[in-house]
Amino acid sequence: MLNFILSRSMQSIPVIFVVITITFFLVRFAPGGPFDDEKSVEPEVKAALEAQYRLDQPLFSQYAAYLGDLAQGDLGPSFKYPGRSVNELIATGFPVTAELGLYAILIALCIGGISGVVAALKPNTAQDYVPMSLAMLGICMPTFLLGPLLILVFGIWLEWLPVSGWGDLPGDKILPSFTLGAAYAAYVARLSRGGMLEVMSQDYIRTARAKGLPERVVVLKHGLRGGMIPVVAYLGPAFAGILSGSFVIETIFQIHGLGRFYVQAAFNRDYTMILGCTVFLATLIVVFNLLSDLLAAWMNPRLRSQLGGNQ
């Protein structure tokens, strides 16, 4: 097990390095620079601006300097927000997005997991169709539709909840968490239904039943563990996806999260911010994929014995 973690961690270093390198050069080739604006910037002014951010140096020495700073944990100053460092921006945005993502995932697991499992126990009956159809609404309703609809109903018609913000007004975290969670709930429901169906037809489940184990034990101990493998495999990418994909929710609800910073950095050609977010997200993605692989391996009896050999 430890070997597995170690070797995967070692593999991650080149991954992150390659990501940094590609991104560094990729953003430079995108048309438009960080200081281009509606009103044209005079050449002297532009040169002065570029000098302040080392942009006047050859690309490779910029790259080397960037890596040097990165090694010390310095992601550089933001171009778009001259008084801010990228570290500060990420430190502001990440906790918000992480909190939003955490609530969303919990909501998704609760709603999705339950409907999926319930549906799988009696496939092709009303007990299957009703929760699955509800879960499907989550997939079929894009967040940019669901969010405004929820706001309209709960924020404006009923006036129960605030229409925007995060941590500014009481209850303002509910709508965004639900909106984001709904989309993932649908995925979780479908994956867990598929997984449960797969597992419940496995021989070892039949064996367990034949041995006279109570159905509760069969479903909860044997069934759930196997049936949730696809869900767990999905969770890693899903969490990473939430971190980079909460942009729409954050825009609709005016939330100061990292998703919004990241997309705007791309639009603003805020090179250091794009790179900083990419490095940060790449690390998270690698970590989460590793965690989800570990968890899936632990849940899969065959792989587990192969990995650990300690049973």
Add this chain to the structure above:
Amino acid sequence: MGNGFRSVTRAFHVLLTVFLLILGGLISGCGSSETRVESGNRTGVFHVGNATEPQSLDPHVSTGVPEHHIQLAIFEGLVSKHPTTLEPVPGVAERWEVGEDRLTYRFYIRENARWSNGDLMTAEDYRWSWERALTPAMGNQYAYMLYPIKNAEAFATGKIGDFSQVGVKVISPQILEVTLNNPTPYFLQLLDHHSAYAVHRPSIEKHGSPTARYSDWTRPGNLVGNGPFKLTEWKLYRHIRVEKNEHYWDAENVALNAIMFYPTENLTTEERMFRVGQLHMTKYIPLDKAPVYRENDPDSFVNERYLGTYYYQFNLSREPFKNVKVRQALAFAIDRDALIKTVLNSSVTAAYSLTPPGTLGYQPPKLVGFDPNKARKLLAEAGFPNGEGFPVIELLYNTSEQHRKVAVAVQQMWKDHLNINVNIVNQEWKVYLSSRDQLQYDIARAAWIGDFVDPMNFLDLGLSDNGNNRSAYSDPHYDYLIKEYIPSATTPKERLERFFEAETYLMEAMPFVPIYTYHTMFLRDKGVKGLPANLMDYYSYKHVTLGNDEVADNAVTEED
């Protein structure tokens, strides 16, 4: 299966409990029913939607309107603007004298003008600040606002290195003398621009190099300004709070206790915030909401002319736009009235000239209008009868709901009236900018928002060496008109006549097709008084009062 179902039901209960706990955590503290507007009215706090997170509050770094709207609260110019007429009114300077030659200005700084930390303001503050604003290393994108000052441009572009040659002189701590290159009728207006604001030298130098963009001096607690308010809180992407500055020379006339600025990027969300009482005032309003408010809540709906022109420009380096008749034909085939009435919900005014009418009393010529027969005739004369043989052209705009709507409607008008095919091309902002800069387009949407109220600010767009021209229009005679003929006018009236002449010349060449004059369009709570809409979208928060008139002056604290 029955057993399984029961166990799942139990699991369901467990999960449900977890779920409810989360929900409870999320709701926790729910209950206060007072809206921000109500509590703001009670405590004298003005809640304003301010479009985007400000890039920087450093007046020599920032470039945008949202930044300026905050700076208007925490800084004050040497000369201010009247909130309605925009005429120059005393600011930090209580009076000024203009020399006979209209080149020398003497400003007398108020004796009680102070920085927000209590320091006295002096003429030296302005000399130092303007040196900073013009220093090349600063990279101030609006340095050109100070270029009317003698030698300022030469200093800013590095041609001279000695600031003492620039026409800014400290006569005494209270007297500042400024010398200009040429008589500049709009010079006093420029002094209210953020590029001309004074900044507090000791607090800037305390936090690093004076010309560094990456500096902490603009943080709450560090920033020392001279406006009616001072910066007290800056929560990234959440809000900025400014509170009444007790050292401000006119503090006793400031009614508000505090202003909260919210970065409301999403227009739809901003409108909702206004509707549920979270904002006193919005920055914009979604186009589709305009008729609704105009009908149901006209008192909250503000729609006023704005000093800006929305236009389409041709790429004159490409065929078939080298032919003036093609350009005119396309211009005459746009039905502005239909476009504005239907697509733009009557929220703007049709434009027939580059300069908005009434700019400093100037009435521009009207040489273009909707005339499909004339348009067809012009196109035929250009060699494309009934659009035959006309290439498929592209109409470029940057991603935005409004630009899309205009483009889609104009595309159809050209198809209907001229029988030509136009492809609409929508580009992301920076790509669009670089396409326009490199002349990689056929026709592009463009706009110019005036920096100051003077036709010159619009008409110099046609100069062949203006970086904002971007149309490859280049005509030595027009350059002569703008650079020599107009500045040599001796009376204001003659100057306006010459503007008329120049604009007539430009509109006959038609490198730019004016479409509409911008309007500011936003929502404002009925209780907000003392904040008139004006041509420049200029705010003076000094005289703003809210809701009920008995605002308790001492109740600064507000629950959030």
Add this chain to the structure above:
Amino acid sequence: MSEMLNSTSEAQGSTSSQSGRVDSINEYEKGTSLWSDAWLRLKKNPLALTGLGFLVFIALACLCTPWIAPYGYEEQNLLLGASPPSPQHWLGTDTFGRDLLTRILYGGRVSLMVGLIATSVALLIGVTWGAIAGFVGGKVDAVMMRLVDIIYALPFMIFIVLLMVVFGRNLWLLFFAIGAVEWLTMARIVRGQVQSLKEQEFVEAAISIGLSKWAIIRRHLIPNALGPVIVYTTLTIPSVMLLEAFLSFLGLGIQPPQSSWGLLISYGVESMEEYPWLLIYPGLTLTLTLFALNFLGDGLRDALDVRASKD
């Protein structure tokens, strides 16, 4: 915890004594019977059939749009503006006075195309990549999956902007770009499935009788991983349609006056209180289509599930 582990390994132990899998090898050898069996089973599933019928109907309607549409998709009537449903315009008109029914039909062509093409690209690359990585394992697996991590972490928006700039605006390119991003999760899911499948006896049996690796992947691993793949495919189609809408909305996708369902909805949301029909009808069309797709997908999954059919 230890009890749980033990009982699972017990169950696993008893699995190995069974030999149900060897039959299924024979079944796949015949090839055709799998699909004809599946079709027979699918025919018994009314929901799946309804879904299939609806999809065929929508696809035909969109295919024949140029002949059956009452108006042109770009045909404006500025004087009419936005009007609610009427005998002339069954589903009403938008702010330009364009017929909504026509626009939904034309939009369907784009949405269905993007769904079909991008998903096929994702499916093709993802399944192949995942199957190879999972089956070969070892260093090859590590390298292949780290490549997936790298692409995951790259800033997607910049990538799309660059594609558009380098290759110009092209609908096919957009489809391809979306597919090229969506395959990543598919690859992870397939790899996980293949990894657990290849430990099973019927694969070991196939190896022992000397089948080539490629034949094993093609005949045994991919068909057995079909269930989750189908489920994930039905999840991918909506997400590519929404991604298209998102990109188009940002100016990186299709250009007006063309439209797609996702774009119609995102415009409809902006004016949902003023002109609700502009949101309701495109929303309903998309939601119903996705519902149909999911029912069909579930039906297919169940029909192709060899083990379930043996019960």
